Amino acid sequence: MIKAKGVCLKYPDGTPALNNINLSVEPGELVYVTGPSGSGKTSLLKLFMGVEYPTEGSLEILGQQIAKVHEKEIRQLRMKLGPVFQEFRLIKGRTVMENVMLGMRFLNASPSRLKEDAGVALTKVGLAHKALSLVENLSWGECQRVAIARAVARKPELILADEPTGNLDKDNALNILELLTSFKDNKTAVVITTHATHLIEGQKDCTLIRVDGGSISRERTGGA
Amino acid sequence: MKHIFCNTGYFFREVRTLFRMNWVSNILTLISTGLIFFLLAMVISGWWISDSVMESVRGEAEMSVYYDERLEDDGVMQLVERIKEIEGVQGAHVISADEAYDRMVDILGKDARVLEYFDDNPFGAFVEVRISLDKVQPIMEVLRRTEGVADIRDNREVLERLHQIAEILSVLGYLIIAAVGISTLVILSHIIRQGIYHNREQIHTLRLLGAPEAFIAFPFLMAGLLLTLLGGGVAAALAAYTLKFIYGQMAGPLPFIPLPPIGAVIQSMATLMLPLSAALGIAGSLFGLMSERRF
Ligand SMILES: Nc1ncnc2c1ncn2[C@@H]1O[C@H](COP(=O)(O)OP(=O)(O)OP(=O)(O)O)[C@@H](O)[C@H]1O
Ligand SMILES: [Mg+2]
Numbered sequence: 001m002i003k004a005k006g007v008c009l010k011y012p013d014g015t016p017a018l019n020n021i022n023l024s025v026e027p028g029e030l031v032y033v034t035g036p037s038g039s040g041k042t043s044l045l046k047l048f049m050g051v052e053y054p055t056e057g058s059l060e061i062l063g064q065q066i067a068k069v070h071e072k073e074i075r076q077l078r079m080k081l082g083p084v085f086q087e088f089r090l091i092k093g094r095t096v097m098e099n100v101m102l103g104m105r106f107l108n109a110s111p112s113r114l115k116e117d118a119g120v121a122l123t124k125v126g127l128a129h130k131a132l133s134l135v136e137n138l139s140w141g142e143c144q145r146v147a148i149a150r151a152v153a154r155k156p157e158l159i160l161a162d163e164p165t166g167n168l169d170k171d172n173a174l175n176i177l178e179l180l181t182s183f184k185d186n187k188t189a190v191v192i193t194t195h196a197t198h199l200i201e202g203q204k205d206c207t208l209i210r211v212d213g214g215s216i217s218r219e220r221t222g223g224a
Numbered sequence: 225m226k227h228i229f230c231n232t233g234y235f236f237r238e239v240r241t242l243f244r245m246n247w248v249s250n251i252l253t254l255i256s257t258g259l260i261f262f263l264l265a266m267v268i269s270g271w272w273i274s275d276s277v278m279e280s281v282r283g284e285a286e287m288s289v290y291y292d293e294r295l296e297d298d299g300v301m302q303l304v305e306r307i308k309e310i311e312g313v314q315g316a317h318v319i320s321a322d323e324a325y326d327r328m329v330d331i332l333g334k335d336a337r338v339l340e341y342f343d344d345n346p347f348g349a350f351v352e353v354r355i356s357l358d359k360v361q362p363i364m365e366v367l368r369r370t371e372g373v374a375d376i377r378d379n380r381e382v383l384e385r386l387h388q389i390a391e392i393l394s395v396l397g398y399l400i401i402a403a404v405g406i407s408t409l410v411i412l413s414h415i416i417r418q419g420i421y422h423n424r425e426q427i428h429t430l431r432l433l434g435a436p437e438a439f440i441a442f443p444f445l446m447a448g449l450l451l452t453l454l455g456g457g458v459a460a461a462l463a464a465y466t467l468k469f470i471y472g473q474m475a476g477p478l479p480f481i482p483l484p485p486i487g488a489v490i491q492s493m494a495t496l497m498l499p500l501s502a503a504l505g506i507a508g509s510l511f512g513l514m515s516e517r518r519f
Contacts, residue, residue, distance in 0.1 A: 077434070089425075
């Protein structure tokens with residue numbers, strides 16, 4: 001699903017965000033990306049979404065080479081991704097339902113299918129009763145759930161969640177992680193970034209990637 | 225393309241949001257495009273009307289040939305036959321002094337009473353010659369050399385005046401079409417860019433989610449199209465009213481001008497204005513979208 005070989009990312013202003021990343025993620029894999037603030041976690045996810053391009057090395061996501069020349073194909077690749085952004089990126093002035101549906105409108109589903117899938121996703125994240133609320137009236141944790149619902153309703157092959165536990169107390173954070181990991185199946189891989197290492201201690205059957213100073217180290221925890 | 229048809233409801237809601245978000249600018253845009261289109265509609269109608277008047281007057285081109293009063297009836301008949309043989313003459317017949325008098329009574333209508341002040345019939349008999357307009361000059365020359373012809377009057381001056389007016393109107397028409405085209409494009413692309421700017425966060429999010437550019441652009445296209453179509457519709461309605469008013473004003477004092485039927489003028493004006501405003505709307509929106517491709 002993800003194949004990175006010697007990937008470097010240097011921002012236009014010269015900030016070296018990532019350096020010589022080698023990595024591979026398989027279908028059905030659960031990956032936690034940890035590291036201190038500013039270490040490059042979001043940058044890594046931006047590469048995976050094709051928002052940034054590697055300045056060196058080669059990166060392949062779901063078989064698609066990530067490079068400026070493939071801009072058009074990358075737009076299509078994104079339809080197969082389930083991104084949960086650090087800042088949510090929900091559309092203000094719209095209802096919860098409308099926000100979830102917006103992520104699917106251009107995936108060629110029929111209008112009735114759209115509503116049904118959005119409803120199922122909202123039920124899964126426990127927000128079916130808020131379907132008609134405006135997103136600006138929701139709490140932080142509720143927004144997080146809407147963002148997750150929008151991502152998973154698209155039935156993505158790769159879920160990319162950036163700091164989904166930020167600002168949440170431990171119980172709620174653990175709930176969100178549990179929710180996100182529940183969408184992992186033999187076709188779908190889940191990548192979650194978090195700086196809260198204490199939350200993922202003792203997690204079974206997952207890959208831990210530690211980002212620090214732009215480099216990564218990888219560790220595999222055993223199955224249950 | 226399927227995602228466009230599946231989401232018509234969504235697109236209409238987006239357009240409504242776009243209008244609401246910036247309603248003052250949108251109303252001003254609507255008014256200004258409406259006024260510009262009104263100008264266009266009036267000039268184009270004027271152009272058509274003058275063209276059609278030209279056409280019908282051109283068909284009615286004629287000359288009045290006054291002959292020597294000493295000519296006997298036989299001589300007059302011979303003259304008419306000779307005139308008929310001149311190239312470019314379509315017909316010729318004698319109008320007697322009485323007929324000339326009756327015609328004037330018809331034209332003057334109520335004012336025909338002034339004729340009562342004359343003791344005798346002030347009009348003379350003449351030969352009415354129907355000609356093709358482009359042959360005026362050679363026909364004149366032949367007639368001048370013809371024996372028995374005393375005086376020739378033609379309506380060339382009036383025709384030339386009309387021709388000039390039609391030319392001016394057509395030049396004005398082209399200028400106005402250019403002005404309308406350019407200003408509509410500018411106004412529209414501006415309002416679309418404003419909408420894009422207000423929505424930049426949403427557009428960015430949609431791009432991150434993988435939405436195709438066409439899906440993102442469609443509500444803006446619709447908004448632009450709706451604005452100009454509405455402007456064009458209002459302009460066409462206003463122009464129709466104005467034309468009716470002008471026709472009403474002309475019918476009284478200038479009954480002999482052969483104006484084309486107003487229904488036909490309004491119909492062709494409207495059938496031109498609506499597609500034209502739609503096309504300008506789409507072009508303006510595309511223009512706006514293109515100039516805001518990346519931000
Ligand atoms: N667009 C950008 N231009 C220049 N530098 C950037 C840009 N985005 C991020 N950076 C820099 O790259 C480094 C990595 O940033 P990144 O956002 O990936 O960190 P992070 O691990 O996600 O941090 P956090 O835990 O706070 O979210 C930081 O030093 C940041 O300042
Ligand atoms: Mg981050």
